[in-house]
Amino acid sequence: MSPAPSSADPPASSSHPVSVVGIGADGWPGLSGTAREALRAAEVLIGGARQLDLLPPECAGARVGWPSPLRPAVPRLLAEHRERRIAVLASGDPMFYGIGRALAEELGPEGLHVLPHPSSVSYACARLGWPLEDTEVVTLVGRPAARLAASLHEGRRLLVLSADAGTPAAVAALLTSHGFGPSRLRVLEQLGGEDERHVDGLAAEWAHPPGDRLNVIAIACRASADALRLGTVPGLPDEAYEHDGQLTKRHIRAATLGALAPAPGELLWDVGGGSGSIAIEWLRAHPSCRAVSVERDPARAERITRNAGRLGVPALQVVTGPAPTSLAGLEAPDAVFIGGGLTAPGLLDACWEALRPGGRLVANTVTLESEALLAERHKAHGGELVRLAVAHAVPVGGFTGWRQAMPVTQWSVTKPSDSGARSYKGDRS
Numbered sequence: 001m002s003p004a005p006s007s008a009d010p011p012a013s014s015s016h017p018v019s020v021v022g023i024g025a026d027g028w029p030g031l032s033g034t035a036r037e038a039l040r041a042a043e044v045l046i047g048g049a050r051q052l053d054l055l056p057p058e059c060a061g062a063r064v065g066w067p068s069p070l071r072p073a074v075p076r077l078l079a080e081h082r083e084r085r086i087a088v089l090a091s092g093d094p095m096f097y098g099i100g101r102a103l104a105e106e107l108g109p110e111g112l113h114v115l116p117h118p119s120s121v122s123y124a125c126a127r128l129g130w131p132l133e134d135t136e137v138v139t140l141v142g143r144p145a146a147r148l149a150a151s152l153h154e155g156r157r158l159l160v161l162s163a164d165a166g167t168p169a170a171v172a173a174l175l176t177s178h179g180f181g182p183s184r185l186r187v188l189e190q191l192g193g194e195d196e197r198h199v200d201g202l203a204a205e206w207a208h209p210p211g212d213r214l215n216v217i218a219i220a221c222r223a224s225a226d227a228l229r230l231g232t233v234p235g236l237p238d239e240a241y242e243h244d245g246q247l248t249k250r251h252i253r254a255a256t257l258g259a260l261a262p263a264p265g266e267l268l269w270d271v272g273g274g275s276g277s278i279a280i281e282w283l284r285a286h287p288s289c290r291a292v293s294v295e296r297d298p299a300r301a302e303r304i305t306r307n308a309g310r311l312g313v314p315a316l317q318v319v320t321g322p323a324p325t326s327l328a329g330l331e332a333p334d335a336v337f338i339g340g341g342l343t344a345p346g347l348l349d350a351c352w353e354a355l356r357p358g359g360r361l362v363a364n365t366v367t368l369e370s371e372a373l374l375a376e377r378h379k380a381h382g383g384e385l386v387r388l389a390v391a392h393a394v395p396v397g398g399f400t401g402w403r404q405a406m407p408v409t410q411w412s413v414t415k416p417s418d419s420g421a422r423s424y425k426g427d428r429s
Contacts, residue, residue, distance in 0.1 A: 016085050016086070017110070017112055018078070018086045018088060018107060018111060018112055018113070019042060019086070019113045020087075020088045020090055020099070020100050020103060020112055020113065020114045020115065021038055021088070021089055021090065021115045022090050022094050022098070022116045022117030023054055023089055023090070024091075024092055024117050024120075024191070024193070025190045025192045025195070025196070026192045027054035027055075027193070028054060030117065030192060031117070032115070034115060035115045038087055038113070038115060039059045039061075039087050040058060040059055040060075041085055042086060043061045043062065043081075043084040043086070044061050044064060045059060045061040045062065045063050045064065045087050046064045046065075046077060046088045046089065047063075047066065047088060048089070048091075050214075051089040051090075051091065052065065052089065055089075061087065070099075074099075075106050078106060078107070088103065091120070092116070092120050092121075092122075093117065093118070093119040093122075094114055094116060095116065096119045096121070097139050100112070100114055120161065120188075120191050120216045121137055121159055121161075121216070123188075123191035123216075124188050124191060125159070127188060127191070127198070128186070134157065135157050135158070135159055136151055136156060136157070136158050138151055138160050140160055140161060140162060140163050142163065143163075144314045145167070145170045146309040146310075146314040147312055147314055147315070148171065148174060149174065149178055149310065149312030150287075150313060152178055152180050152221055152312075153221060154221060155221060155222075156221045157219070157221070158218070158219040158221065159216055159217070159218055160216065160219065161216060162213070162215045162217055164213045165211055165212060167217065168185065168187045168206070168208065168210075168215065168217055171185065171217055171219070172185060172203040173203075173206075175204075176203050178227070179223055179228065180222065180223055180224070180227065181202065181203050181224055182202060182203070182223070183202065183221050184201075184202060184220045184222070185201060185202070185206065185217060185219055186200040186218040187200070187216075187218075188216045188218065189211050190212055190214055191214075191216060195212070197212070199211065203219075228240060232284075234253060234257035234281045235253055236250070236253075236281060237250060240310075241276075241307050242275065242303055242306060242307055243274070243275035243277075243303070243307075244303070246274035246275055246340075247274060247275045248274065248275075248278055248339055249390070253281065255388055256278060256337065256362055256364060256410065257281055259384075259410065259412040260335045260337060260360055261335070261360060262282045262285040262286065262335070263289075263334075266289055266334035266335060267289075267290045267292070267332075267333045267335075268282045268290070268333060268335045268336070268337065269291075269292050269337070269351065269354075270282070270292065270293040270294065270337050271323050271327070271336065271338045271347070272294070272295065272296075272323065272338060272340025272341045273293035273294060273295035273300065273301070273318070274295065274300060274304075274340065275300070275307055276293050276295075276303070276304030276308055279291040279293040279304075279308075279316055280307060280308055280311050280316065283308075283313035283316055284312065290315070290317075291313075291316055291317070292316075292317045292333075293316060293317070293319070294323050294326050294327065295318065295319075295320060296320070296326075296341075297320075298320055305318050322344070323341055323344060323347055323350070324344065324346050324350035324351070327351070327354065330354070332355070333355060334355075334356055334359045334360075335355075335361070335362070336354075336355055336360075336361045336362070337362050337363070339363075342365055342373055343369055343370055348363070348377060352381075352415070357415055357416065357418065358415060358416075358417045359415050360412065360413070360415075361412070361413050362412045363411050364408050364409070364410050365408070365409050366406045366407070366408055366409070370409075371409045374411040377411060377413075378413075381413050383411060383413025384411070384413070385410070385411050387407050388407065388408045388409075389404065389405070390404075391403060391405065
């Protein structure tokens with residue numbers, strides 16, 4: 001899993017737990033008696049300007065606004081006020097894409113007293129009549145709109161947490177460009193407040209001007225007739241990728257991802273990225289998966305970035321440069337895929353050394369020279385050595401015959417759990 005953010009400041013300690021109070025667009029009238037009492041008793045009130053403005057004068061504590069960027073300031077502000085009663089304001093439920101996560105990382109659950117308010121997602125589902133458990137939530141707060149693309153499937157209901165008033169138009173444009181122009185959008189502003197307002201329309205016809213920055217977008221996904229269908233399992237259509245021929249083809253890709261076995265929170269090194277297809281489909285397996293694609297050719301590296309954005313995983317890290325030297329300093333991976341450059345001196349050793357105990361290494365090749373290398377490693381480390389062959393039916397005169405693609409030799413192996421691993425530092429010879 002991703003490590004918690006670190007800071008040079010020590011975690012704040014106090015005899016009083018920090019009260020974390022969720023507040024909605026309805027402000028003070030919408031709070032429970034317990035939440036109101038926590039805010040009245042606080043000597044320091046920390047929150048965004050909009051949230052602090054919702055409090056009445058009877059909340060007499062010193063008001064401190066969050067600076068930008070927010071996350072690095074959390075330990076500093078907690079430390080500055082550690083001897084005083086602190087209340088932190090959050091939008092809706094503090095533990096749902098809220099400040100509660102950062103506070104829990106700093107103080108631990110025992111250092112918090114969380115008083116949640118209904119989240120904007122709960123309000124939205126209540127207005128729409130959508131079961132919350134069947135509705136996927138995607139946040140675009142501080143994140144690129146491209147990540148929404150991975151969630152677009154016919155008939156799905158999505159709720160998007162907007163970054164600002166311009167997010168609805170950006171979402172409508174993205175849906176249209178991905179073949180989901182017929183999808184219905186409903187923008188729900190100031191949910192739960194006196195100024196609550198809803199606007200709706202089709203993505204392809206969206207012409208509403210920007211409204212309130214506090215909004216949630218509901219999407220009923222509908223694909224156009226010519227939209228490319230993208231499933232949820234590995235083996236996306238080859239035409240989903242921009243490429244120059246350097247692409248792990250669909251059936252081999254599906255078998256490769258099966259051997260890599262992505263799991264939530266794990267990190268993949270995709271060495272010799274080509275078009276980025278292995279790393280991209282690793283990331284699509286679960287929102288918390290992480291990946292680094294290493295590609296020596298700058299044009300291909302740029303293409304990988306475009307493919308990642310188009311397919312909804314813009315968080316893919318692309319490293320441009322040759323392996324193994326470009327692996328130096330990268331976080332130790334849970335899995336490694338080598339799709340090219342197997343004969344580069346030291347590459348296999350570097351990947352094996354960096355791999356975490358219990359991690360998986362998968363290497364594919366079509367050349368006899370690299371196949372011999374994989375056979376040697378299979379003999380030394382075990383694992384599974386297989387040959388994958390795919391043939392496609394093609395016209396032969398007035399009949400149909402098989403056209404054989406080049407067979408792929410694949411070695412997959414799990415590193416023993418008693419082996420060491422570290423970030424790769426480069427050749428130390």
